[in-house]
Amino acid sequence: MDHRNGLIGAPISRVDGPLKVRGEATFAAEFALDGMTYAALAFSTIAKGRIVALHTDRAESAAGVVFVMTHRNAPRMLPMPIIVQPTDKAAGGDNLPVMQDDRVSWNGQPIALVLAESQEQADYASSLITAQYAPEPAVTVFAEASRQATDSGTTLGQPLKLQIGDAEAALAGAAVAIDATYRTPYQNHNAMEPHAATVVWNGDDLMMHDASQAVVHTAASLATMFGIDEARVHVTSPFVGGAFGGKLLWQHQVLAAAAAKLTNRPVRIALSREGVYRVVGGRTMTEQRVAIGADADGRFVAIIHTGTSGATQRTKLAEAFTYPTMSNYAAKTFSLDNKLAYLDVIANSQMRAPGGAVGTFALECAVDELAVALAMDPIELRIRNEPVTEPTSGKTFSSR
16 A cells, blocks of 8 residues: 555545534435435334234324335335355345345344334334234344354355364363453444435436445345346445444345335435344354463464354354464464354344454453463563464465
8 A cells, every 4th residue: 555655654634524524524314305204113022933913003194104114015125135145246234035024033123114204203103113923933042052053154255164283182282271261242333323324216216325335235236126227226425434344235225215116205214223233233242262282482382263153044144253363373283163153133244353353352362361371471472473474374474
């Protein structure tokens, strides 16, 4: 980057800074369109099952309500192409049907969308919607799911299981060793700008002003879902108030586009914090075993980094916590694996430093614990195990 533009370290003003400090930067929920309607979602209250009755009469008769959309009147749409698949233009967080049937797949799944003349009217009307369910057995406890985990995860098609030598034997024979378990919780996205979109159809063309970090992918995915040419979908996102993996394509944008098509009116949808937690996937929980064996001089003879991360059957997205272990330290043997603990919850998603954030936490804590066991300065221990090439592939580092 420095060779290409020479701007690293230079006193360059942020080009959108003046617009933002004057309040003139237009974010996704700030486009003013004639005939605007405002959307609010009603969410499921069970983790898995079917909707057997959905009562919308009170919402439909509430003041200012324009339209109520459910699986009974939503347009037919294909599932979202999910971003975890190695395809060129996929942006979806999951590949479930979006309000196409009576199935419920997680607690918080949207079961209805209300359009009204104001946001307050839409919010109130959505609170009047009630549903009866036929619940089905669901797995929602990570510890329970972990006991059943057998599948090794992949990320964007790359396997996460790797064995180099006999790490367990090397650990058992090491002069000094530590063997610890580290757990990390679920983490929600909390961008300063809520997830939002302003949507309008101009004839057969769809225009979406979105809070997105993947405008081309979103356009292509929406075109697939609505069965139209990609050239007819236009997605803008000149300003994004926080993204970090969360500002991709989720059900709220799709539902807003569907409602705008049915009513032939612009739709603004802005998720509340509750809405973000229910509709937008975050970083899943993990349980990680990190065991490191070293000789008396502190040089690693074995690194074992295994465990489970939460996932759903529909995306099978691992929180790839072994990524940093593949390249941080040299060792004679490695054993890496990330098994998937399947849960009936919202699909987890990319989040800032996916895998690396929680994996580094566990790995570096383990190195610190080994330094204590060796009575060695933790920085010196790291220096002694600095790799010349990537230790698990032998490839040359582009930078270190």
